[in-house]
Amino acid sequence: IPGHAVSPGRRPPGCSFAPRCTFAIDECRAAPPAPVLVDDRQVRCVRALEVRSAAVAARAAVTGPAADGRPPALSLRAVSASYGHERVVTDVDLEVPPNWCVALVGESGSGKTTLARCVVGLHANWTGEITFSGTPLPAKLRDRPEEALRRIQYVFQNPYTSLNPRKTVGQIVAQPLEQMLGLPYRERTERAARALEDVSLSRDFLSRYPDQLSGGERQRVAIARALVVEPSLLICDEVTSALDVSVQAVIVEELRRLQRERHLAMLFITHNLALVRSVAQHAVVLRDGTVVESGPVEQVLERPADPYTAKLMADVPRLEAAGA
Secondary structure, three states, X not given: OOOOOOOHHHOOOOOOOHHHOOOOOHHHHXXXXXXXXXXXXXXXXXXXXXXXXXXXXXXXOOOOOOOOOOOOOEEEEEEEEEEOOEEEEEEEEEEEOOOOEEEEEOOOOOOHHHHHHHHHOOOOOEEEEEEEOOEEOOOOHHHOOHHHHHHEEEEOOOOOOOOOOOOOHHHHHHHHHHHHHOOOHHHHHHHHHHHXXXXXXXXXXXXXXXXXXXXXXXXXXXXXXXXXXXOOEEEEEOOOOOOOHHHHHHHHHHHHHHHHHHOOEEEEXXXXXXXXXXXXXXXXXXXXXXXXXXXXXXXXXXXXXXXXXXXXXXXXXXXXXOOO
């Protein structure tokens, strides 16, 4: 459901989701819906079965990475990575189709960030094959073509350390435009302002410094910096882990909107399974540097085939019914 939940004091008389639900009818607005049973779960929705059928049909319409004939935006084949003599990632296969979001899930230390750093060229000690839009990528960053550097952008985990505290927001966001495109100052400033507006920050932020921003605002600036050069692949490395839950929801909603509007492919790295359902179409589960499960998000989360995935799902906090 798009948008954000209303505050408790402003909830409508009927279903709280009715103002932003495309399935809402007059009955939804008249009174809170009674509970109904769907797939062994109790839900409160007067059109629950119709909503479920529409979701199943939408998922069935997506036939896979090669459905439109284009190569994957990102493809990894038998990728292994090491630090010195210690291997931390082993024979990973992964694909991110155009316009899709793939979630890379695993506990801390499972190799998620190492794999992402291999993709962007920040970690060169790997073997196998990584291709971007069908073109193999060299292991070292300096050996990669400038166009690939521009079209693959990375949003780091910690918004408190990923922004230069000595530069203004305008300078931070505009810097890639100078380095990668060589644009003049006036054009850089204008494009930086538009990038901030794309992440729901006003032009007033151009003159501010990172220490004048909240954590959520800093992460929006980091996203704007990645988007300002118009990439086609965005790698988000635990971008919500340093934020509180309410801010996490806002950032995820912004990323979903930006992905739709800009037709981005996205590799979303997280240990938070609660976020995966909200942002991704496909999930890859990593344990000790090895893929243990891969498939559509609904399948992986609802019917995990590997005991490790089932354990991760069991650890997700849930609201239990009264008396259960």
